[in-house]
Amino acid sequence: MAAVGEQISFATQFGRNIFRNGFEWNEFLHQCYVVGVRSISLVAISGFIIGFVLTLQTQPTMKQFGAESFVPGMVAISIVREIGPMIIALICTGKIASSIGAELGSMKVTEQIDAMEVSSANPIQYLVVTRILACTLMVPLLTVMADALAFVGGWLGVNTQGHVSATLFFRKAFAALEFSDMIPAVVKTFFFGFAIGFVGCYKGYHASRGTESVGLAANSAVVTASLWIILLDAVAVQITNLLYY
């Protein structure tokens, strides 16, 4: 219960400091670079392979039922609705939440956060607000990019067992998609990004003293953020079903 109270208090401090004077634009842009740009290669490769493998796995089964022409649509719906947001969020958790947890944990252990607090600077505004907002903004962008590359991977996967033109593949893929597939999928990635940033910052900011706690903060950030993402996804699916189906 104490931990829940602490998390609520941390979230309140975050909320209050977003709208305080002196928003740290430079640090926010730097964090967007760290969270977004530095994750591009990992996310791009992962997205491409997800599409490629998904196609290779499903194509033989679809072929048995004479439904090979539905492969692009099936890949598109699977990637956009669920697999893309979920796997990219989990990959980002491993990369970003652990990094934030370790960085802030290390700052806590070496008294850098205390030094900011004592000098009357605002560590929540400088360290926490910027990182959480950067994650909230960049994770959806990374997911959209990974989805696009998964389509490319899917097209190449189809072409390993025959020839399908890019135009035909993408036309069929996009024809299968509706706004009700895309909007909820994109909206939930903002929540995933927030969860990654929030959990990473919370675990790092509340690391106890000692070098061991830095590793614990990073590890705990990944585990907790992953659980939050799975939980949020389950909630998002329920809400989407209620709204659209």
Add this chain to the structure above:
Amino acid sequence: MEQAQINQVEQEPETDKEQIPEDGVVIRIEHLKKSFGENQVLKDINLELHKGENIVVLGRSGQGKSVTIQCIAGLLEPDEGKLEVLGKEISTLNEDELKELRTKIGFLFQSGALYDSMTVRENLEFPLTRVLQIKDKEELTKRVEDALDSVGLKDAIDKYPSDLSGGMRKRVGLARTLILRPQIMLYDEPTTGLDPITAREISELIVTLQEKYETSAIIITHDMPCARITADRIVVMNDGEYIATGTYDELAKSPDELINNFFK
């Protein structure tokens, strides 16, 4: 080896005289208690720090010396007792009032606590831009150079903390703390981990800067040469309480074995 050049800067210290209470007591601690779970670290702490005075708190490791100054800086909340800083009771202050009061308190951490992702210049500019809201580049550079000059490290301005030795990090930490012109300085083991020569330089620097900036200070240490150089008065702490107070020479002659052990 680091140069112990202490350059005198002509600029007048920006102390806020109105903040000093009439009786000249800048920190008043009465019956302060603090526990961590079952472990009662501070049992009954009473202390008065007067304007311009340097108090050294001596004690063995784990006796709660650092906890006392962390309570003063508002980093820890005491369980019981009265803690007044510049006439203001810490426990009654809201977030903004505490922030305002903290601009009058400087805290030098044991490790220096420099922001390791920033250069020395950025470390010193950080409190200036966030607390004093100074945005003018020339003004910032002048203040940063003055502060570094006063600790003899002007050449390190564009280095990262990882490029500095332990003593240099302490000096930069001191410069960063003093750049806001605090009225009270809290030093947490300022010479720990330093060789005797650098430790002596840091101790002398503390005294020089105290005279220059007219600060009052509490210095936590178990380094006796540092205590001898910096202390106007020494307080000995044992088992969560202050057990003796006096000048260095008075305590050195104490018949109490525990106190005497520090001076051997």
